[in-house]
Amino acid sequence: GAAVDVHTWCANNGWRRKSAAGDPRYWPVSAWYIYQADSLAAADSGAEEEYMYSLDLHSLGLTALQLFMSIFSFEANEVSESSRDGDIITSAMWKLNKAWKMFWDFVLERHAEITEAIEECGHAEDLKDTFEDRCVPKQVQLRLVNLHSAVAEAEEVLSTSSPSATMGPLLTALRNMISPCSPSELPAKAVGNPERVFEKWDQLLSVLEESGAESEKQTCEEEAETEEVDESINLDLDCSSLAGEDADDLKGTSIPTPSTIAPPLLPPPTVLAQQQQPHQQHQNQQQQQQQQQQQQ
Numbered sequence: 001g002a003a004v005d006v007h008t009w010c011a012n013n014g015w016r017r018k019s020a021a022g023d024p025r026y027w028p029v030s031a032w033y034i035y036q037a038d039s040l041a042a043a044d045s046g047a048e049e050e051y052m053y054s055l056d057l058h059s060l061g062l063t064a065l066q067l068f069m070s071i072f073s074f075e076a077n078e079v080s081e082s083s084r085d086g087d088i089i090t091s092a093m094w095k096l097n098k099a100w101k102m103f104w105d106f107v108l109e110r111h112a113e114i115t116e117a118i119e120e121c122g123h124a125e126d127l128k129d130t131f132e133d134r135c136v137p138k139q140v141q142l143r144l145v146n147l148h149s150a151v152a153e154a155e156e157v158l159s160t161s162s163p164s165a166t167m168g169p170l171l172t173a174l175r176n177m178i179s180p181c182s183p184s185e186l187p188a189k190a191v192g193n194p195e196r197v198f199e200k201w202d203q204l205l206s207v208l209e210e211s212g213a214e215s216e217k218q219t220c221e222e223e224a225e226t227e228e229v230d231e232s233i234n235l236d237l238d239c240s241s242l243a244g245e246d247a248d249d250l251k252g253t254s255i256p257t258p259s260t261i262a263p264p265l266l267p268p269p270t271v272l273a274q275q276q277q278p279h280q281q282h283q284n285q286q287q288q289q290q291q292q293q294q295q296q
Contacts, residue, residue, distance in 0.1 A: 010052050024114055025107045026059040029144060029181035032137035036128050043137065046182045053200055054179045061177025065151070068174070069100045092150075092157040099150035103143035110136060144180040151175045173207045 008014040020027065020035035027035070030051035033043040040047045050058070072093060110131070117124040131137075151171055159168025 015052055022059075023111070025104075025111045026062045027107075027140075028054060028058040028179045029137055029141040031055065032131075032140050036131050036137060044141075044181055046179075050179050050181050057177045057200055057204070058179045061174050061179075065100065065174050065178065066104070068170075069097065072097070088157050089161055092154040096147075096150040096154045099143075099147045103140075103147045106139065106143055110140075141181050144178065148175060148178060148180045151178065169207060169210060173204055176204060176207060 004014060004018070009018075019038060020031045024032070024035070028050050030040060030043060030047040033040050033047060034051065040051065113127060114124045117127050152175055155168050155171035155175060158171060
């Protein structure tokens with residue numbers, strides 16, 4: 001990928017002297033206009049701000065959303081119409097999946113056309129007029145606006161739906177990164193200010209930090225609930241055959257394991273010998289009497 005000095009790019013109109021480069025699948029709308037005409041004259045008022053400040057944010061946001069959709073995507077025929085209408089999470093994710101596919105399929109086709117032209121001719125200059133006739137930048141923008149709205153809807157639904165609440169801030173971050181080239185709301189003096197680049201990244205980091213803190217808090221709460229359930233299960237197992245007051249009395253009492261049970265006490269050998277002596281003497285006397293009777 002290409003890299004430029006942020007001050008040269010923003011403050012000194014460096015962006016006006018650079019053509020679009022990189023992977024067009026991850027271009028914002030303004031980059032499509034720059035590729036098509038080397039100018040933003042035909043673009044909306046927000047294109048200049050977007051091209052100066054949001055090239056990397058937009059590309060990274062699309063990359064992250066692409067990963068997100070590869071995990072949660074599904075084909076339309078995998079979800080019934082009743083499920084889409086009845087479950088708000090399924091409905092929101094289905095709309096997001098549809099909006100993503102509509103955008104991604106379109107830029108994939110344009111990327112294939114550019115790649116084929118470069119392989120055949122060594123450049124893709126001849127495609128510029130074709131793209132202008134087909135209003136490709138505007139088509140990309142319409143799909144990005146639709147995708148942006150779908151991300152916002154899924155963000156709202158997931159932010160209020162447990163256990164998916166922690167995914168809401170993630171979509172908030174992605175929505176802030178992906179640019180639909182909205183009209184600029186910046187005052188004229190702010191345009192061309194390199195600090196704007198850092199402000200955008202700082203805003204994104206704040207959203208991600210809030211998301212991480214909220215996720216950690218929810219994880220701790222879930223672990224605490226799990227520990228309470230485990231303790232309850234252990235108590236039920238230990239006292240399953242007891243009821244009433246007995247169960248209450250044994251609360252907190254652990255069942256001893258075999259290693260903790262003392263073996264039975266046996267008398268020492270000397271005591272055993274003493275216990276055996278009277279019985280042995282009695283047997284000897286009986287044998288002697290039987291021998292005397294036989295002799296007689």
